[in-house]
Amino acid sequence: MVTAGVLNIVKMLECWLVGIENTCSRIKLPHAVPVLIGRGPETQIVDKKCSRHQVQLTSDCSKGYIKVKQIGTNPTSIDSVDIGKDQEVKLKPGHVLHMVNKLYPYTVEFVKGQSDSKDQLKKCTSKRPHENSLNKSPETKFSKLQFNDVPDGNQRTNNSTAEQQQHTIQSENKGHWSQGLKVSMQDPKMQIFKDDKVVVIKDKYPKARYHWLVLPWQSISSLKALRSEHLELLHHMHAVGENIIRDHSSLSRAKFRLGYHAIPSMSHIHLHVISQDFDSPCLKNKKHWNSFTTEYFLDSQEVIDMIKLKGKVEVKDGTSELLKSPLKCNVCKVQQATIPQLKEHLKKHFTS
DNA sequence: GTTCTAGAAC
DNA sequence: GTTCTAGAAC
Numbered sequence: 084m085v086t087a088g089v090l091n092i093v094k095m096l097e098c099w100l101v102g103i104e105n106t107c108s109r110i111k112l113p114h115a116v117p118v119l120i121g122r123g124p125e126t127q128i129v130d131k132k133c134s135r136h137q138v139q140l141t142s143d144c145s146k147g148y149i150k151v152k153q154i155g156t157n158p159t160s161i162d163s164v165d166i167g168k169d170q171e172v173k174l175k176p177g178h179v180l181h182m183v184n185k186l187y188p189y190t191v192e193f194v195k196g197q198s199d200s201k202d203q204l205k206k207c208t209s210k211r212p213h214e215n216s217l218n219k220s221p222e223t224k225f226s227k228l229q230f231n232d233v234p235d236g237n238q239r240t241n242n243s244t245a246e247q248q249q250h251t252i253q254s255e256n257k258g259h260w261s262q263g264l265k266v267s268m269q270d271p272k273m274q275i276f277k278d279d280k281v282v283v284i285k286d287k288y289p290k291a292r293y294h295w296l297v298l299p300w301q302s303i304s305s306l307k308a309l310r311s312e313h314l315e316l317l318h319h320m321h322a323v324g325e326n327i328i329r330d331h332s333s334l335s336r337a338k339f340r341l342g343y344h345a346i347p348s349m350s351h352i353h354l355h356v357i358s359q360d361f362d363s364p365c366l367k368n369k370k371h372w373n374s375f376t377t378e379y380f381l382d383s384q385e386v387i388d389m390i391k392l393k394g395k396v397e398v399k400d401g402t403s404e405l406l407k408s409p410l411k412c413n414v415c416k417v418q419q420a421t422i423p424q425l426k427e428h429l430k431k432h433f434t435s
Numbered sequence: 436g437t438t439c440t441a442g443a444a445c
Numbered sequence: 446g447t448t449c450t451a452g453a454a455c
Binding site: 423 | 455
Binding site: 260261263264287288347348349365367 | 436437
């Protein structure tokens with residue numbers, strides 16, 4: 084099924100801090116949770132120069148790095164460069180973190196979430212120390228663990244190649260930002276409404292007081308993929324959008340538009356249902372503004388009509404250039420010089 | 436898509 | 446000096 088497939092491909096990587104000399108020191112770092120590490124049983128570091136809270140580590144499993152903040156007084160370093168007390172630096176796979184005074188080296192690994200921790204520990208205890216060190220052999224456990232999603236065996240430990248491969252993993256496992264809607268639409272906490280054909284979520288970065296997205300369960304990448312067979316679905320998406328407006332903002336008497344970005348950034352077709360106040364701190368730049376107020380925004384009804392007429396959606400040449408258009412008020416069409424001035428101007432038109 | 440930031444614009 | 450944008454990085 085589509086649902087199961089989507090859930091499978093968006094599974095997050097697990098993050099591990101791995102001792103290079105002391106290979107049995109493997110510490111799992113949960114995504115986005117700050118963890119304090121230093122002298123203690125976890126690391127087996129007994130050196131008094133190392134604080135019990137020497138560093139604060141925060142992993143980002145979607146971006147593939149951890150943020151290292153030096154809390155202790157004595158120097159923590161990454162690739163032999165001192166971080167500095169209360170300073171924060173990113174640690175990526177292939178780079179070496181020395182906990183204190185260029186001692187106690189660690190590196191970071193991101194592995195598939197599916198591989199269980201027992202397996203990790205078992206491998207760890209059965210390995211001799213040198214097998215887990217940072218040598219340059221392409222067959223080291225380090226490189227294999229780090230890149231266990233790479234389909235072929237053509238792996239090198241060169242740092243730039245390592246980073247490229249890490250990026251490849253991210254794009255291939257759909258952890259890339261452009262796949263974010265597919266994740267959000269599956270999250271029950273995000274769902275405002277759902278039926279057998281569509282789901283509605285709030286836009287994560289709303290560009291107006293009301294801003295929802297209507298997404299079909301059916302996997303349709305973008306407007307380009309739309310054909311006559313989708314007409315019934317498009318009508319349904321539009322009707323659901325209108326119902327959401329009625330149910331959530333009838334008292335506000337806000338004006339709305341329902342439509343699609345001609346050239347969307349995010350994968351998976353989504354109908355924007357957005358109030359026309361554009362009163363939102365998330366509306367920050369020209370691209371945001373023009374994507375909703377120029378012909379870059381295609382009304383849902385126009386899209387439906389075009390498919391009825393031509394069998395598909397044709398995006399005009401030069402549409403992407405519309406994002407750079409001068410800023411014009413959507414109500415009175417007066418041009419504004421900057422985004423802050425535009426926002427100030429819009430207040431004139433607010434009803435409340 | 437957002438965040439970050441250099442440097443343009445003021 | 447500050448504000449703001451645009452492009453790179455993610």
